[in-house]
Amino acid sequence: MCMESAIPDDARRQLDQICLADVVVGIPSFNNGDTIGHVVRTVAEGVVKHFPDLRPVIVNSDGGSSDDTRHVVLETEVPSPVEKVSFAYQGIPGKGSALRAVFEAANRLGAQACIVVDSDLRSITPEWIELLAAPIVNEGYDFVAPLYLRHKHDGTITNNIAYPVTRALYGQRIRQPIGGDFGVSTELSARYLASDVWHSDVARFGIDIFMTTVAINEGFNICQSRLGAKIHDVKDPAATLGPMFVQVVGTLFALMETYAARWQAIEGSQPTPVYGKLEAIEPEPVAVTLRAMVDKFRAGAQRLYPLWGRVLAPEVFDEVMNLIKLGYDEFFFPIDLWARVVYDFAASYHHARSLGVERNEVVEGLSPLYYGRTAAMVADARDMNTLQFEQSIVESQAQTFEARKPYLLERWQEVDQCFGGQ
Ligand SMILES: Nc1nc2c(ncn2[C@@H]2O[C@H](COP(=O)(O)OP(=O)(O)O)[C@@H](O)[C@H]2O)c(=O)[nH]1
Ligand SMILES: [Mg+2]
Structure with a gap:
């Protein structure tokens, strides 16, 4: 098993100075200077508003952005007692490596809950923090998957493969198995860290399907949280989704080997508990060619x-x-x-x-x-x-x-x- 740290030395020292946290909010980033300031501000507002008694730390895990992403994170003012750490993670370049460093930080700080939100979100509200963390902190769930309304042209890998295949294989209906915004308990993030997958596509965009599939198959308690609309920097599938497709589907197929005995024994599917209220909103249109x-x-x-x-x-x-x-x-x-x-x-x-x-x-x-x-x-x-x-x-x-x-x-x-x- 490979045990090297995904967090650089100076950031590890910074975390050791902070010493303890109750909730860690991870924000993976790669050239998101235009949008990440809003995400950091909203996250900070959300933790202070909804969890005034918890010690919160925001961890920005960056992929070596060439824009001002990290500068924006460090310059964005947050209210006390919110702490911020920003570093360039070590490892294979990709979102999965970024999250590996976030999980490591959460475990190092002894946080009971780790939530993660994307840095290109424009529809995030302070309530997202409550919706993603409360099921873990207050109700004993280990994995909180997002449930959002997305435009019909957004999430095409989710709709055409990740959702129907995960549901049919493992019998659990998780509508956004690769949503990107989620919450995990310490036990579950420790389980992810212990897996020997960090040199595979899990280090890239395979991370989300990996997290969901492990949570389902290793007996963790899962719920979904209604977050409203997901509005983010959209990608036209024909122009930009090729590598992501290969990484998600390659990981999905690889995990079918791991859990072959389990999925072969499953028939039908069951709903997954839902947290939060249904809102009737129409998401922003997404253009496709x-x-x-x-x-x-x-x-x-x-x-x-x-x-x-x-x-x-x-x-x-x-x-x-x-x-x-x-x-x-x-x-x-x-x-x-x-x-x-x-x-x-x-x-x-x-x-x-x-x-x-x-x-x-x-x-x-x-x-x-x-x-x-x-x-x-x-x-x-x-x-x-x-x-x-x-x-x-x-x-x-x-x-x-x-x-x-x-x-x-x-x-x-x-x-x-x-x-x-x-
Ligand atoms: N650190 C790091 N983060 C990444 C990388 N690629 C994507 N991300 C982050 O992962 C999140 C989701 O990426 P995005 O491109 O928006 O994917 P999508 O919304 O799932 O289609 C965003 O916060 C990105 O900044 C990467 O190579 N390294
Ligand atoms: Mg996005």
């Missing part, structure tokens, strides 16, 4: 059809190849086909060696199909508001993934038999 996503799907098909031919079941392959002939205006990608595609890729990741493919090739090979499914989802949701989208698309897709779980089991075992297993 549907054509660019269809183009990525078509280009992927041209480049990757030999891989897709190995990974996909023959009838699934044929159905997918029929989609490349569709024009932009008629483009679709049925949910049931998408579920079988994802399950074929998950099973092929498991059996990569027997199939003569690399695991990372399998994960990367799914990415253009995700663009295809996302384009179709955007088209299907054209006239829908957030709630309609939630019910007609997200929920029904998640149900399809559950209903199709026998297909995954069959594919997982079928290849085992063909190739004698691994």
